[in-house]
Amino acid sequence: MNDPVVDPDALDRLAEVAVRTGVNLQEGQDLVLTAPVEALPLVRRVAAAAYRAGAGLVTPILSDPDVALARYAHAGDHSFDVAPGWLYGGMAQAFAGGAARMAIVAEDPMLLADEDPGKVARAGKANSIAYKPALEHISNFRINWSICAYPGQAWAMRMFPDLSPDAAQARLADAIFAASRVDQGDAVARWAEHNASLRERTAWLNDHRFAALKYSGPGLDLTVGLADGHEWMGGASQAGNGVICNPNIPTEEVFTTPHAAKTEGRVRATKPLSHQGTLIDGIEVEFREGRIVEARATKGQEVLRKLIDTDDGARRLGEVALVPHGSPISQSGLLFYNTLFDENAASHIALGQCYSKCFVDGDRLSEAEVTARGGNSSMIHVDWMIGGPETDIDGVSPDGNVTPVFRKGEWAV
Amino acid sequence: MNDPVVDPDALDRLAEVAVRTGVNLQEGQDLVLTAPVEALPLVRRVAAAAYRAGAGLVTPILSDPDVALARYAHAGDHSFDVAPGWLYGGMAQAFAGGAARMAIVAEDPMLLADEDPGKVARAGKANSIAYKPALEHISNFRINWSICAYPGQAWAMRMFPDLSPDAAQARLADAIFAASRVDQGDAVARWAEHNASLRERTAWLNDHRFAALKYSGPGLDLTVGLADGHEWMGGASQAGNGVICNPNIPTEEVFTTPHAAKTEGRVRATKPLSHQGTLIDGIEVEFREGRIVEARATKGQEVLRKLIDTDDGARRLGEVALVPHGSPISQSGLLFYNTLFDENAASHIALGQCYSKCFVDGDRLSEAEVTARGGNSSMIHVDWMIGGPETDIDGVSPDGNVTPVFRKGEWAV
Numbered sequence: 001m002n003d004p005v006v007d008p009d010a011l012d013r014l015a016e017v018a019v020r021t022g023v024n025l026q027e028g029q030d031l032v033l034t035a036p037v038e039a040l041p042l043v044r045r046v047a048a049a050a051y052r053a054g055a056g057l058v059t060p061i062l063s064d065p066d067v068a069l070a071r072y073a074h075a076g077d078h079s080f081d082v083a084p085g086w087l088y089g090g091m092a093q094a095f096a097g098g099a100a101r102m103a104i105v106a107e108d109p110m111l112l113a114d115e116d117p118g119k120v121a122r123a124g125k126a127n128s129i130a131y132k133p134a135l136e137h138i139s140n141f142r143i144n145w146s147i148c149a150y151p152g153q154a155w156a157m158r159m160f161p162d163l164s165p166d167a168a169q170a171r172l173a174d175a176i177f178a179a180s181r182v183d184q185g186d187a188v189a190r191w192a193e194h195n196a197s198l199r200e201r202t203a204w205l206n207d208h209r210f211a212a213l214k215y216s217g218p219g220l221d222l223t224v225g226l227a228d229g230h231e232w233m234g235g236a237s238q239a240g241n242g243v244i245c246n247p248n249i250p251t252e253e254v255f256t257t258p259h260a261a262k263t264e265g266r267v268r269a270t271k272p273l274s275h276q277g278t279l280i281d282g283i284e285v286e287f288r289e290g291r292i293v294e295a296r297a298t299k300g301q302e303v304l305r306k307l308i309d310t311d312d313g314a315r316r317l318g319e320v321a322l323v324p325h326g327s328p329i330s331q332s333g334l335l336f337y338n339t340l341f342d343e344n345a346a347s348h349i350a351l352g353q354c355y356s357k358c359f360v361d362g363d364r365l366s367e368a369e370v371t372a373r374g375g376n377s378s379m380i381h382v383d384w385m386i387g388g389p390e391t392d393i394d395g396v397s398p399d400g401n402v403t404p405v406f407r408k409g410e411w412a413v
Numbered sequence: 414m415n416d417p418v419v420d421p422d423a424l425d426r427l428a429e430v431a432v433r434t435g436v437n438l439q440e441g442q443d444l445v446l447t448a449p450v451e452a453l454p455l456v457r458r459v460a461a462a463a464y465r466a467g468a469g470l471v472t473p474i475l476s477d478p479d480v481a482l483a484r485y486a487h488a489g490d491h492s493f494d495v496a497p498g499w500l501y502g503g504m505a506q507a508f509a510g511g512a513a514r515m516a517i518v519a520e521d522p523m524l525l526a527d528e529d530p531g532k533v534a535r536a537g538k539a540n541s542i543a544y545k546p547a548l549e550h551i552s553n554f555r556i557n558w559s560i561c562a563y564p565g566q567a568w569a570m571r572m573f574p575d576l577s578p579d580a581a582q583a584r585l586a587d588a589i590f591a592a593s594r595v596d597q598g599d600a601v602a603r604w605a606e607h608n609a610s611l612r613e614r615t616a617w618l619n620d621h622r623f624a625a626l627k628y629s630g631p632g633l634d635l636t637v638g639l640a641d642g643h644e645w646m647g648g649a650s651q652a653g654n655g656v657i658c659n660p661n662i663p664t665e666e667v668f669t670t671p672h673a674a675k676t677e678g679r680v681r682a683t684k685p686l687s688h689q690g691t692l693i694d695g696i697e698v699e700f701r702e703g704r705i706v707e708a709r710a711t712k713g714q715e716v717l718r719k720l721i722d723t724d725d726g727a728r729r730l731g732e733v734a735l736v737p738h739g740s741p742i743s744q745s746g747l748l749f750y751n752t753l754f755d756e757n758a759a760s761h762i763a764l765g766q767c768y769s770k771c772f773v774d775g776d777r778l779s780e781a782e783v784t785a786r787g788g789n790s791s792m793i794h795v796d797w798m799i800g801g802p803e804t805d806i807d808g809v810s811p812d813g814n815v816t817p818v819f820r821k822g823e824w825a826v
Contacts, residue, residue: 051487057495062475074464082470090503
């Protein structure tokens with residue numbers, strides 16, 4: 001099973017990078033791989049690459065969009081509060097037992113756009129609760145894990161609605177392969193180079209240990225306080241199990257944990273946010289003492305308000321990330337409707353749960369210690385883009401000194 | 414995703430029968446559904462039918478033949494002793510929590526025929542051990558479950574190697590739909606009728622409570638002692654959770670538990686046995702005091718000997734089943750290379766594990782009580798066909814009275 005318009009050599013390179021650079025699968029390590037059935041051509045190559053790399057057992061858990069839609073079309077109301085806790089509990093057990101995790105995204109980002117938003121929200125919530133024991137291994141970075149993408153046709157048609165299905169898929173394939181640095185050459189070597197350059201950025205930021213970042217630009221007058229003892233990360237990093245992996249293929253960002261109570265000012269999103277099949281556009285938000293006190297959107301405002309009402313932490317920041325305007329994904333000008341790509345198109349912030357790993361000695365901190373240092377907690381983690389070609393960012397040191405970080409959307413250092 | 418040569422209306426009927434007659438899914442009950450990706454057109458219809466029937470959540474666990482082959486092509490030796498215990502443990506938890514189980518077979522029965530038999534055996538053994546906690550819910554019939562079939566193209570090509578892939582698939586589709594009684598009319602009503610006729614047979618056999626069955630025919634001089642307090646079953650029956658279901662779609666057999674120590678005589682298989690991708694043909698076996706003391710095969714003899722050497726119970730009978738020679742599957746003259754079909758083509762016996770449910774009050778018996786009544790235990794359960802158009806079977810009552818059961822391959826009653 002191959003999609004005729006998708007370059008098989010690039011797929012081979014992507015599988016190799018996903019296994020060797022992405023999860024960096026260890027000899028004898030099991031791999032739990034989630035993917036929609038559209039991604040089978042990549043799933044099969046990943047399985048082969050993983051076994052070549054010495055995998056114990058590769059277990060794909062394949063989802064199907066039609067089965068998901070059948071639920072909304074035919075299920076009784078009671079179905080929308082149910083989730084496969086037994087499967088997620090099993091995955092948590094696999095991770096606790098040493099398995100690595102890979103996810104392949106390929107699905108239509110608007111799959112559920114026409115379904116009852118109340119049911120979508122309930123099913124999503126039930127799923128989040130059930131998935132928590134497995135997710136904790138990921139969000140606390142206990143194990144090596146990685147996400148990459150396959151150009152599913154339904155996804156491609158959302159991005160290129162005027163093209164034929166094959167042409168749209170070919171365009172998305174090119175975009176994914178370019179962004180993932182597998183379009184040519186020795187992809188694993190290119191990733192080693194890319195990781196080194198991201199490491200230079202995080203080293204510089206960690207040397208400065210700014211107390212806050214001050215953003216200015218069109219619709220942007222925002223100060224984001226950083227968490228006490230925060231650490232900048234980006235590209236390859238070391239999981240709790242000691243394995244250095246690249247959680248995101250592609251990735252362009254460096255990121256850290258803001259202080260949940262120290263964001264002040266106004267910000268306008270520079271790109272629309274695709275959230276559970278709804279496009280939220282023209283977001284404008286005001287923060288006081290870390291908390292959103294006013295939120296508007298020109299499109300999808302109700303979904304935005306429901307989102308920030310999920311819990312108290314949903315109104316506070318859990319991540320701040322820097323991406324130059326000149327990054328390849330930004331320059332492509334494409335909106336992928338998928339965070340894995342879109343968060344690499346611009347500097348962004350995320351509402352909700354923080355990454356406990358983005359602290360000095362983060363893997364040794366208890367939940368209470370993370371909270372004490374200013375780390376936010378929430379059921380959600382939603383990125384949105386605030387950077388653009390006019391964005392300036394200054395680093396403010398604890399004693400008030402100001403150092404340019406970004407000028408006109410690009411690194412100033 | 415539809416296979417163009419497979420009749421979508423028959424598939425709709427099969428999905429409906431699988432959900433309503435097969436598992437008889439209850440309002441609010443979850444369904445765990447295993448299938449290879451080839452079966453997606455049926456998986457999707459089953460999901461829709463299950464939700465229409467009031468399912469809580471339908472969770473498909475999809476396997477992929479190429480991923481299975483990638484392991485044999487690329488994995489290190491250590492991989493073949495590993496199994497996804499976390500997934501099977503989760504399934505056991507789902508069943509314990511009230512979920513029903515459906516399996517769809519569709520895969521190439523000779524998928525692993527060209528792989529290293531040692532690795533195939535090791536992987537199979539690791540899988541059997543890991544799957545045991547989940548399988549117990551099925552083999553002890555605690556929950557409602559069912560298996561049905563989809564005409565996968567690779568499977569079809571094994572059965573009809575001289576046809577084009579599409580023509581072969583169309584032939585297999587017709588055969589599956591006819592055998593599964595979904596080729597026309599109201600399939601659910603046809604199944605109600607079929608179940609009633611099987612129930613008449615089991616009622617007659619249970620009224621007589623024979624001590625033994627005496628087989629005669631070409632190459633056949635065999636007395637199979639039946640277990641103490643055995644019960645005949647067939648068609649629909651009640652699971653431990655109270656739900657009446659049809660574990661096999663199709664099914665033509667009535668069956669019970671023989672006594673592990675009371676089979677005497679000689680038997681020749683009337684059809685080849687497809688075991689883990691190997692065809693074992695021309696099987697001839699001699700039993701003494703329930704145990705195989707001599708076993709030969711004109712083809713696949715080594716595999717047969719390995720099989721009966723699995724454990725002591727692998728040399729003893731765990732099931733005896735009666736199928737008239739005139740059954741639709743027998744009359745089709747096809748060898749499906751799959752037990753779900755082939756066991757319905759002729760009267761058969763099975764080596765290995767017995768069904769504890771085939772006892773009076775079977776769901777209340779402990780493992781020790783089953784053993785005390787003559788029930789066999791083993792890691793394996795392998796059916797093979799011994800009935801043909803010349804087969805006579807007599808029922809021998811405890812006091813030695815003889816009652817004709819089969820004459821010339823057909824019911825004598």
